[in-house]
Amino acid sequence: MHKYFEFEKYGTNYRREFIGGLTTFLAMAYILVVNPLTLSLASIEDLPEALRMDYGAVFVATALASALGSLIMGLLGKYPLALAPGMGLNAFFAYTVVLGSGIPWQHALGAVFISGVFFLILTLTGLREKIINAIPVELKYAVGAGIGLFITFVGLQNAKIIVNNDATLVGLGDLSNPDTLLAIFGLIITVIMMTRGITGAVFYGMVITVIVGMIFKLIDVPTQVVGSVPSLAPTFGAAFSSFGDSSFYTTAMLGVILTFFFVDFFDNAGTLVAVANQAGLMKDGKLENAGRALISDSVASTAGAILGTSTVTSYIESSAGVAAGARTGFASLVTAGLFILSIFFFPLLSVVTAPVTAPALIIVGVLMVSSLGKIDWTRFEIAVPAFLTIIAMPLSYSIATGIAIGFIFYPITMLIKGRGKDIHPIMYFFFVIFVLYFIFLQH
Numbered sequence: 434m435h436k437y438f439e440f441e442k443y444g445t446n447y448r449r450e451f452i453g454g455l456t457t458f459l460a461m462a463y464i465l466v467v468n469p470l471t472l473s474l475a476s477i478e479d480l481p482e483a484l485r486m487d488y489g490a491v492f493v494a495t496a497l498a499s500a501l502g503s504l505i506m507g508l509l510g511k512y513p514l515a516l517a518p519g520m521g522l523n524a525f526f527a528y529t530v531v532l533g534s535g536i537p538w539q540h541a542l543g544a545v546f547i548s549g550v551f552f553l554i555l556t557l558t559g560l561r562e563k564i565i566n567a568i569p570v571e572l573k574y575a576v577g578a579g580i581g582l583f584i585t586f587v588g589l590q591n592a593k594i595i596v597n598n599d600a601t602l603v604g605l606g607d608l609s610n611p612d613t614l615l616a617i618f619g620l621i622i623t624v625i626m627m628t629r630g631i632t633g634a635v636f637y638g639m640v641i642t643v644i645v646g647m648i649f650k651l652i653d654v655p656t657q658v659v660g661s662v663p664s665l666a667p668t669f670g671a672a673f674s675s676f677g678d679s680s681f682y683t684t685a686m687l688g689v690i691l692t693f694f695f696v697d698f699f700d701n702a703g704t705l706v707a708v709a710n711q712a713g714l715m716k717d718g719k720l721e722n723a724g725r726a727l728i729s730d731s732v733a734s735t736a737g738a739i740l741g742t743s744t745v746t747s748y749i750e751s752s753a754g755v756a757a758g759a760r761t762g763f764a765s766l767v768t769a770g771l772f773i774l775s776i777f778f779f780p781l782l783s784v785v786t787a788p789v790t791a792p793a794l795i796i797v798g799v800l801m802v803s804s805l806g807k808i809d810w811t812r813f814e815i816a817v818p819a820f821l822t823i824i825a826m827p828l829s830y831s832i833a834t835g836i837a838i839g840f841i842f843y844p845i846t847m848l849i850k851g852r853g854k855d856i857h858p859i860m861y862f863f864f865v866i867f868v869l870y871f872i873f874l875q876h
Contacts, residue, residue, distance in 0.1 A: 438511060438761035445760040450513075453759020454767025457515045459633030460750035463793045464517045465775055466639065466785040468495045471523045471587075472743060474532060475787060484531055486538050486741070489663025492779055494741035497665075500772035502733030502745045507765030510726035513755055515768040516733050519746035520797050521580035522696055524587050525832040526743040530689050533830055542668070542738050543675035544686060548693040549734030549744070556727045564698070567857035572839055574804035575819035576696065579826035579835045581801025586827040588794025591787040592616030615646050616788035623792045632757065635793050642789045653784055660780040668741020688870045692833040697734060697744045749800070814846040837867040 440446055469491040474480055495518055502516030530541045555561040589595040593613045598604030606613055623638030631637065646652035675681045730747060737745040754764055805823075810816045822839030826832050840863045847856050 434763065438763045440761065440763075443760040445758065447763070449758035450761060450763040451767050453513060453754040453757045454515075454764035455754075455771065456632050456757040457513070457748075457751050457754030457759065457764065458768045458771040459636050460754070461515060461517055461748050462633075462636045462775070463639055463790070464499065464520070464748075465492065465495055465772075467520070467790045467793055468492075468518045468523050468742065470785070470787060470790055471527050472538070474527055477532065480532075484535075484538065487663075487667035489779065490665050490667040490669070490741055493663050493665045493776055494668055494737065496772050496776045498733060498737035498740050498742050498745050500769040501736050502729065503765045503769035503772065505732055506726060506729040506747075507762035507769065509762075510729045511762035512726050513759035513761060513764040514726065514751045515748050515754070515765055516730065516745050517748055517772075518737060518742045519697065519744050519748075520794070521584055521801070521832065522693060522746065523743040524580075524584055524794075525692060525696070528587060529831045529833060534685060534689075536686070536689070537675070539671045540675040540678070540681050540686065541689065541743075542672035542741065543681060544690045545693055545744050546672045546735055546738035548690050548697065549731055549738055551690075551694055552697065552731035552734060553728065556724065556731050561698070561727065564859060567859035568863075569815070569843065569860075571808050571815045571819050572822060572843060574807045575822040575839055576836060577804040578802045578808075579823040580696065580832055581798040581804075582823060583798075583826040583830075583832055583835075584801065585795050585798030586830075588791045588798065591794065592620075592791035593788075594791075611649070611651055612786075612788045615642060615649075615651050616791045618642060618645060619789060620792040620795060623796055627796060635796055638792055638796075639785065639789050642792065643785055646786070646789065652786060652789070655780050655784045657780045659777050662776050663779055665740065670739060671741060672738045684870060688833050688837070688867075691866070692836060693744050695836060696832065697730070697746050814850040814852065817846050818842040837870055840864060840867050841871075 435441075435447070438450075440450075469475075469488045472486045472491045473488045474485050475488065499515070499517035503514075506512055506514050506516055526538075526541050526545070530536050530544075531538050552561070555564065586595070593606040593610060594608070594616065595603050596606040608614070608617070619638055619642035622641050623634055626634035626638060643652060647654050730745070733745040737743070751759075754768070808815065808819050810819075818839045818841075821842055822835045824835075825838045826835035829835065840860070844853075844856050844860055844864045847853060
């Protein structure tokens with residue numbers, strides 16, 4: 434095993450790789466709770482059961498998809514990079530597609546599956562890199578920042594820190610509400626640990642918040658720690674049921690598929706480069722085995738859709754494992770094994786409530802908006818589409834809308850500025866697609 438992963442070449446050993454894999458798991462273990470709560474729309478009251486995904490099934494799907502993605506990345510890509518259902522994409526899945534548009538979650542899974550297949554085809558043909566290069570870097574940064582704001586907004590809502598206000602649309606909630614106070618406590622604890630640089634701060638913050646919630650009887654104490662594995666039947670293969678429904682073949686669904694595709698497109702590539710650079714795996718500005726790593730991501734997304742979860746993508750939390758010593762794909766195998774073991778702890782994890790996960794959403798949002806500083810705000814032709822992309826996501830409660838608006842305004846401002854030659858032809862294609870998207874969205 435050590436020869437396959439070239440431990441000597443990268444100056445590592447089993448101990449460092451195990452600690453790195455464990456650290457990565459602790460840093461991203463929150464997804465085991467946040468993803469099922471998000472996809473099941475657990476924080477939304479009086480919602481028809483038909484719109485909710487089964488919590489237990491999504492939990493198992495999340496763990497299995499994360500394990501599978503990390504396993505393939507470790508064995509095929511040989512990178513210390515773990516995968517799991519992406520934050521932002523799961524919020525788009527639940528709040529924009531299912532809740533906002535009333536699209537059945539089975540259709541949403543079908544869209545994830547198709548985007549994953551497209552992803553795989555483009556990766557194998559080499560077109561993926563060309564499309565990534567065609568999209569202006571400023572818009573890539575804007576998409577990441579906009580999703581960060583959207584996730585934070587969802588977290589604040591789940592904590593009931595921000596609530597509906599008929600006069601001003603939104604307003605400050607009742608801060609004396611016990612559940613809201615618990616979420617605020619969790620946020621403060623997590624911020625303190627993050628500021629101190631504690632690895633796995635988001636996960637530990639959730640654990641501490643759960644314990645405090647139990648002490649004050651805001652959260653039920655679990656009757657058992659280890660139990661039977663929930664059934665995967667409610668979600669397994671549900672993605673394929675949508676293909677026989679004529680309502681699946683609409684312009685709105687095309688927009689959903691494109692959004693899943695684009696966001697995962699940018700997120701995975703950016704994370705791969707960032708983690709590889711941190712681990713010292715970049716050579717002459719290029720990544721070894723980059724193609725295999727990208728294939729790992731696309732295969733994981735299609736498999737995740739079949740299991741019953743939103744798009745699987747690379748996690749920036751892998752950087753915590755790299756900081757702890759991980760340098761090879763063996764660390765990803767360790768992370769994959771821990772995700773498998775977590776399935777048996779469902780009774781313990783199932784008691785975690787929305788106020789407990791809200792701080793995690795807010796913190797992830799904070800981390801994602803760091804890309805704002807990389808946008809050249811002095812160039813108005815860039816600032817306008819970037820700003821509209823960012824602000825439209827939380828205000829329209831739709832990641833897709835933010836992307837569409839930004840991609841429409843970019844060629845407009847660039848042409849007016851006299852920089853039409855700087856626009857890649859693919860961006861004109863996106864312009865037409867998204868204009869049609871808005872036209873048909875109104876019908």
